[in-house]
Amino acid sequence: MNKFLIIAISIAASALSACTVADRSRALNNPNIEGKTIAQQVCSSCHGEDGNSRSAQYPKLAGQQTAYVVSQLNNFASHARTDRLALEVMAGMSSGLNEKQKQEIAEYFYQQTPSNTSLYSGDTSLGKQIYNLGIQERSVMACAACHGELAQGQQIFPRLAGQHKEYLLKQLHVFKNTHARPDTPMAMVTQNLSEKEMEQVANYLSTMK
Amino acid sequence: MVSKNIFIWILLSLLCSGARALPAFANQTGQSCLACHAGGQYPELTSYGRIFKLTGYTIGEKKTIPISVMGVLGATHMRQPNSINDQSALNTPINNNKPNFETGSVFFAGKVTDNVGAFVQVTYDNYAAPDAAGNNVVGHTAADTMDFRWADQIVSPTRDLIYGFSLNNNPSVSDPWNTSWAWMNYVPATAGKGANAHIDATTPYAGSGLSGGHYGGLTSYAFLNKTYYAEVGLYQTAKGVLSFMNAGNTDPIQNATLSSTNPYWRVAYNKDWNASNMMVGLSGMASHPYDLNNGVSLSNPLSYQSVKVRGIDSQYQYLLDPHTITVQAVYQNQVVLASGMDASGLGNSNTNIFRGKASYIYMAKYGSSLAYFNQSGDFSMATQGNTAEVFYMPLQNVRVGLQFTTFNKLAGIVNPSDANSVRLYVWAAY
Numbered sequence: 001m002n003k004f005l006i007i008a009i010s011i012a013a014s015a016l017s018a019c020t021v022a023d024r025s026r027a028l029n030n031p032n033i034e035g036k037t038i039a040q041q042v043c044s045s046c047h048g049e050d051g052n053s054r055s056a057q058y059p060k061l062a063g064q065q066t067a068y069v070v071s072q073l074n075n076f077a078s079h080a081r082t083d084r085l086a087l088e089v090m091a092g093m094s095s096g097l098n099e100k101q102k103q104e105i106a107e108y109f110y111q112q113t114p115s116n117t118s119l120y121s122g123d124t125s126l127g128k129q130i131y132n133l134g135i136q137e138r139s140v141m142a143c144a145a146c147h148g149e150l151a152q153g154q155q156i157f158p159r160l161a162g163q164h165k166e167y168l169l170k171q172l173h174v175f176k177n178t179h180a181r182p183d184t185p186m187a188m189v190t191q192n193l194s195e196k197e198m199e200q201v202a203n204y205l206s207t208m209k
Numbered sequence: 210m211v212s213k214n215i216f217i218w219i220l221l222s223l224l225c226s227g228a229r230a231l232p233a234f235a236n237q238t239g240q241s242c243l244a245c246h247a248g249g250q251y252p253e254l255t256s257y258g259r260i261f262k263l264t265g266y267t268i269g270e271k272k273t274i275p276i277s278v279m280g281v282l283g284a285t286h287m288r289q290p291n292s293i294n295d296q297s298a299l300n301t302p303i304n305n306n307k308p309n310f311e312t313g314s315v316f317f318a319g320k321v322t323d324n325v326g327a328f329v330q331v332t333y334d335n336y337a338a339p340d341a342a343g344n345n346v347v348g349h350t351a352a353d354t355m356d357f358r359w360a361d362q363i364v365s366p367t368r369d370l371i372y373g374f375s376l377n378n379n380p381s382v383s384d385p386w387n388t389s390w391a392w393m394n395y396v397p398a399t400a401g402k403g404a405n406a407h408i409d410a411t412t413p414y415a416g417s418g419l420s421g422g423h424y425g426g427l428t429s430y431a432f433l434n435k436t437y438y439a440e441v442g443l444y445q446t447a448k449g450v451l452s453f454m455n456a457g458n459t460d461p462i463q464n465a466t467l468s469s470t471n472p473y474w475r476v477a478y479n480k481d482w483n484a485s486n487m488m489v490g491l492s493g494m495a496s497h498p499y500d501l502n503n504g505v506s507l508s509n510p511l512s513y514q515s516v517k518v519r520g521i522d523s524q525y526q527y528l529l530d531p532h533t534i535t536v537q538a539v540y541q542n543q544v545v546l547a548s549g550m551d552a553s554g555l556g557n558s559n560t561n562i563f564r565g566k567a568s569y570i571y572m573a574k575y576g577s578s579l580a581y582f583n584q585s586g587d588f589s590m591a592t593q594g595n596t597a598e599v600f601y602m603p604l605q606n607v608r609v610g611l612q613f614t615t616f617n618k619l620a621g622i623v624n625p626s627d628a629n630s631v632r633l634y635v636w637a638a639y
Binding site: 024025026027028029040041042044045046049050054055056057084085088089091092093095096112113117119164165166170 | 267270271363368
């Protein structure tokens with residue numbers, strides 16, 4: 001038997017005999033796995049190991065409100081959210097999690113430090129004005145009323161500060177143009193916002209610390 | 210023929226069953242194809258799909274029977290098959306303009322333990338071997354892609370290291386980017402026979418420089434902070450306990466025989482920003498395959514050629530639902546030194562291959578792509594052309610595509626445009 005085969009068989013034997021390392025598991029239906037492990041081993045694949053996702057396809061979760069993350073995991077699992085990635089990606093990820101794991105995942109990401117990766121350097125005054133004051137003549141509520149002056153969020157209202165602009169804009173379109181997220185008042189809020197105004201708000205939020 | 214009919218029956222039965230039509234990995238994670246495949250365009254991977262692969266296919270729930278099936282129905286119209294046949298003797302008139310069941314695969318794929326997973330493909334090729342008249346119309350089943358992995362991931366808020374081993378049978382099949390040799394040519398086809406002699410699948414792609422069967426290889430890899438990737442491996446003839454990795458392909462055995470162990474290497478730099486992802490990488494391999502034309506015996510060291518390949522590849526992806534954009538470019542140099550038994554030296558060659566491709570997919574349903582390929586060399590080698598494609602995915606696991614492949618140059622063919630081909634295919638998986 002040559003060296004190549006010996007190495008191959010040794011590695012295969014080691015791999016097959018390896019015990020499950022509970023803090024390295026990527027299982028999504030095992031109640032014995034801690035939420036922190038799931039956050040680090042699975043969620044981090046898209047949302048980043050520190051909750052600051054690199055891709056705007058996926059939201060940043062660092063510093064996100066715990067209650068909001070838990071509520072969304074429940075909405076994914078129950079199919080209450082039907083926007084495409086919620087239904088086709090997150091539903092499967094969350095359906096096997098128990099309540100304790102969801103809470104632990106949410107707490108892990110809440111404890112992470114948000115980072116701002118926005119490359120936007122343009123004027124954010126209109127977005128800031130809409131965020132803080134709304135547009136009274138068109139009955140557009142001030143975003144800050146629910147999400148906080150610093151866009152830090154509160155309870156089930158999510159943190160928005162420093163979020164990817166592209167992700168924010170995509171979700172505003174979901175609220176305005178679909179019925180995929182019926183659990184929020186955002187459909188009403190966005191109804192009278194123009195495309196330009198939504199983009200300005202997203203620009204402003206993405207630049208917040 | 211019996212096995213062909215059984216395979217079609219199984220495939221159609223599964224597709225018509227009305228059950229959730231999801232392959233093994235999707236069943237394991239509960240996710241749709243588009244979680245791992247860019248715009249649902251399998252096999253091109255998203256950032257998450259790359260992580261799923263590198264962590265050894267271990268995300269999710271272990272399934273008792275992780276089986277999937279895949280099949281391709283196709284029909285090709287070659288512009289002047291009689292003209293091409295006169296110059297290449299590839300029997301190009303057969304099957305021209307006729308729908309055919311071309312190829313089908315069975316997969317055993319998924320999580321074994323928290324650290325071990327596998328992707329095992331066995332493929333039935335409906336036009337694998339010649340009949341008595343010399344036409345390739347006899348079906349055959351053989352080992353296809355095989356990738357057994359052990360992987361681990363160490364994560365902290367400041368560091369993310371994925372590392373592992375892959376026991377596989379095709380150099381670069383373990384690579385997570387689709388500009389790698391094994392994955393850029395993505396629509397399965399019975400290639401090189403009959404009317405399919407000059408479809409996109411047979412045009413020049415970067416490769417290991419090896420032909421014929423599959424091999425036994427062990428690679429180790431690491432991916433640090435989703436930024437730096439490195440992989441090294443050794444390949445040899447799939448013999449002894451590894452012979453199953455080339456089962457069905459050893460006819461003749463020389464097709465899949467390498468001398469000693471043959472190194473493969475790969476490095477890549479990956480970056481994500483906004484909705485974009487970009488990778489730039491280098492790869493190479495040095496191997497010693499048996500000289501099929503001049504070799505005298507497997508035990509004679511002078512019966513082996515020396516093949517060295519090295520290349521640079523790059524991929525850009527923009528992923529923001531409902532839009533998916535991918536741009537790929539690969540440049541590779543292949544140097545073949547003739548074996549000691551090749552007194553004429555005709556086996557010597559130095560070839561450069563370039564391929565670029567751009568694709569756009571909307572809503573994971575409607576897609577199009579444009580590719581350019583160019584292989585350097587004298588009249589007998591130089592090949593250059595384009596492939597344009599449109600496709601539609603009515604279901605996430607069914608793709609209907611139309612490919613137009615045109616040639617400006619085609620190795621040794623006087624009128625290359627005679628080989629221009631249009632191919633309609635239906636590709637389904639369950």
